[in-house]
Amino acid sequence: MSKESSTVRFPARNVSKNSQSEPNENEFEASSNQIHFPPPRTPLNSIADPAQLQKELHELDFDSQPKFEAIRSGRYSLSDRKLEAPDRAGNGGLSYGTPRVSGRGGKAHSEPNSAQSTPARNGSRASIGGAICTGSKAPQYNGGRAGSCSRISREISVVNSEVLTQVPHFELAEDSSFWTDHNVQVLIRIRPLSNIERASQGHGGCLKQESAKTLVWHGHPETRFTFDHIACETISQEKLFEVAGLPMVENCLSGYNSCMFAYGQTGSGKTYTMMGRGEQVEEQLKYSCKCSFLEIYNEQITDLLEPSSTNLQLREDLKKGVYVENLTEYNVRDVNDVVKLLLQGASNRKMAATHMNSESSRSHSVFTCIIESRWEKDSMTHFRFARLNLVDLAGSERQKSSGAEGDRLKEAANINKSLSTLGLVIMSLVDLAHGKHRHVPYRDSRLTFLLQDSLGGNSKTTIIANVSPSICSANETLSTLKFAQRAKLIQNNAKVNEDASGDITALQQQIQQLKGQLSFLMKHHNISWSSSSGVPSIEEPRFNELPEEYNDSLEDKMPTENLKLPSVRNKKMKCMDTILVGALRREKMADNAVQKLVAEIEDMNRLVCQSEEDAGQTKMMLKFREEKIKRLELLTDGMLSAEKYLMEENKALLEEIQLLQARFESNPELTRYAVENCRLLEQLKLYQKFYEHGERETLLAEVSELRNQLLDILQGKLPFSTENENQVGKHFLNSDTIKELEDCRNMNSKLISQAASGSVRDSFSKDTEEFRQSDKYSMVETLSMGSDSGDETASYSQEECCRDMYISSNKDKIEIQSEVKHERRFLKSGDLHKENKCIMEISEDIERKALQAKLDKWLRTWRRSDYSIATFKRISYYSCLTRNRLK
Ligand SMILES: Nc1ncnc2c1ncn2[C@@H]1O[C@H](COP(=O)(O)OP(=O)(O)OP(=O)(O)O)[C@@H](O)[C@H]1O
Missing domain, CATH: 3.40.850.10 (Kinesin motor domain)
Known part of the structure; x- marks a missing residue:
């Protein structure tokens, strides 16, 4: 003891x-x-x-x-x-x-x-x-x-x-x-x-x-x-x-x-x-x-x-x-x-x-x-x-x-x-x-x-x-x-007295661990951070070095005929590289976000402590006042001599001054402003980076790459080479469908060029308006208008469209409609600058990730399900939306 x-x-x-x-x-x-x-x-x-x-x-x-x-x-x-x-x-x-x-x-x-x-x-x-x-x-x-x-x-x-x-x-x-x-x-x-x-x-x-x-x-x-x-x-x-x-x-x-x-x-x-x-x-x-x-x-x-x-x-x-x-x-x-x-x-x-x-x-x-x-x-x-x-x-x-x-x-x-x-x-x-x-x-x-x-x-x-x-x-x-x-x-009002400060330390430890894992992975896959953009780049795609299970899973998904072709394989590898680069980039961004959140939590904790202190100090001030009243009462009742009163008063005032000084130095308002200031500076930096360091272009490139990848995969599964067409394609598609695919491809390239020139906005505005007015049976037509090409759906019969749209669930429709509504809000808002600002306000990054996740989801669904032109169209359409939004 x-x-x-x-x-x-x-x-x-x-x-x-x-x-x-x-x-x-x-x-x-x-x-x-x-x-x-x-x-x-x-x-x-x-x-x-x-x-x-x-x-x-x-x-x-x-x-x-x-x-x-x-x-x-x-x-x-x-x-x-x-x-x-x-x-x-x-x-x-x-x-x-x-x-x-x-x-x-x-x-x-x-x-x-x-x-x-x-x-x-x-x-x-x-x-x-x-x-x-x-x-x-x-x-x-x-x-x-x-x-x-x-x-x-x-x-x-x-x-x-x-x-x-x-x-x-x-x-x-x-x-x-x-x-x-x-x-x-x-x-x-x-x-x-x-x-x-x-x-x-x-x-x-x-x-x-x-x-x-x-x-x-x-x-x-x-x-x-x-x-x-x-x-x-x-x-x-x-x-x-x-x-x-x-x-x-x-x-x-x-x-x-x-x-x-x-x-x-x-x-x-x-x-x-x-x-x-x-x-x-x-x-x-x-x-x-x-x-x-x-x-x-x-x-x-x-x-x-x-x-x-x-x-x-x-x-x-x-x-x-x-x-x-x-x-x-x-x-x-x-x-x-x-x-x-x-x-x-x-x-x-x-x-x-x-x-x-x-x-x-x-x-x-x-x-x-x-x-x-x-x-x-x-x-x-x-x-x-x-x-x-x-x-x-x-x-x-x-x-x-x-x-x-x-x-x-x-x-x-x-x-x-x-x-x-x-x-x-x-x-x-x-x-x-x-x-x-x-x-x-x-x-x-x-x-x-x-x-x-x-x-x-x-x-x-x-x-x-x-x-x-x-x-x-x-x-x-x-x-x-x-x-x-x-x-x-x-x-x-009993509560458990528990100190959670250890949690922050644990989170920091976790971040350190993840960083370690990441750098280990990068070392083993020859990935290096590009110093300028903070984006990882892969020096050389090496298909053979990929883990076996990765190859297996790829083989499961791809028709074996395609894997035999070295050109297709290289292409796939390139795609995978892109995906990996994107994923690593996103991981780094998430890491940064976590760090920022941890810092923010610390700030907030400090703020809470300060506020508690402030409340306590106010309580103490009240106490001083109460004591002063008591002293004055005693003085007036003659139970306290004037000298003693003054001495006590002096002592109390000294204590009060100390308290006020402490209060001044740790004013929670000041901290709050400082925290807010830091947050705004961070945000500003983010926007600057978005424009000046090519973040926007990177995002656009990523989306475009994902879309191309989708088309490539489509092609890979349903090859157009005469030989393969005879052997495999015939089983799946009629000539109309193949043509439809070609149309979609054209549509995408047109969209890309239009997006570059800015003209897509006008046509898109028109599209979304029509889309809003259309019923579900005409949805496919509306979608196809996004391509600016009148005959793109010519080979795709109205009946088939209807059937495909029936297949697509109501949920999908609601999702698309809400996307369109969202899009309309953007388009109505006027100039490009405003739009960009608006986009950033709703957090570009999160949005992009969500869109990308949807693309991936659709892609997966498409792979699993029967080939559906309507689904493919939705994906293409969605790509357009994404591209437009990011623009
Ligand atoms: N439950 C009990 N069983 C047996 N003896 C008891 C019991 N409670 C009290 N006593 C006895 O009664 C006597 C008085 O008890 P105790 O001193 O604890 O009372 P108390 O309430 O503490 O009194 P005080 O307020 O005066 O201190 C003690 O001798 C104690 O041993």
């Missing part, structure tokens, strides 16, 4: 007081992992005469503890009327249930919804914080102050068998998903009656549990309460931990902030519930974990692990949220470390005896574990972090019931103040949850300010309301139950 940032050795523990009385009980010092404890604080004065009370309790405890334990551990069923005589040494055949908190004991717990991807966890998680950590044995640790730790280990132990048989037992529903799915949970825990209570009031109580979810408060008026979970008197620590504690730890490991409060009147079992009976466990934590332990006493924060650090200040930070300045955090390696810290801190808590509890906590304590987990998946580094707050509140009773006087009264007033703020916060949150506008007074007490995330914020929170069934506590029990009922309605 190491202290954050510096290695701290605790001074040797002052055990003199207790070592005499309980010399062998300090297991801590005997443990291998030695922690030296700080000197404990002087115990607070007791108000009532606790000595007598304690003596009585001790005697009673000793007698009855084993019986109670036996029942808790399940050795005795509730129907057992007779219990074995207890052995005073504590081992007279009594087993303590399962002592170790060793994971989940094979119990299946569902992951929280949003944490499905959390890597498999193992190792110890059960005992984090030691909260409700069960154990068979008391830790037997007794700090410098008598009673502080023995208290942790002690039970009420005032229950005898006779009584227990009368207490109905209700199982605590084990549904871990319930705890993980809900952000705010409330559980009622009823402690058993103490012997003193029993002696004074008999066996009757103010509470009666009717079922696993309902209990009745016997009073005026009799009130029935329903809760999702009620832990009756016979529910063991272990069971409670399994049901409510484990899912909280699970949440925390999954990256959710988690918090567990114990609320209730003094002596109702809050500390017992939170501290359990700590024991050393051996499993290793698999996560990095830091712990701190503080107490809020009289509205002052003290570090329980470094008791000399008193009056610590709360600060707010954008990243950390609310935190305690200078609070020591210890890195812990295993559960033992955690338990040690827990016990060490507990020994320093302010305690005193009151009428209601001989060892009453007079402060609120917060034990915090910050858990971080990191794992790699798909070459991404995931990082999650979460806090687990275990809050043991001071008793919520009224002052007069605790019999407090003097210092205790002042304490009680402060306790009441923070607890009433807690109540107000909860009420405001409930109102908020019902859609009302409310100011939530988090800042009115240190407790609520520190725990604001746990209340209505980013946290999964469990509130355990501890109640005593004693008639003497009837009113307090009722108010605790009402508090619990209200708290049920709070709505938190």
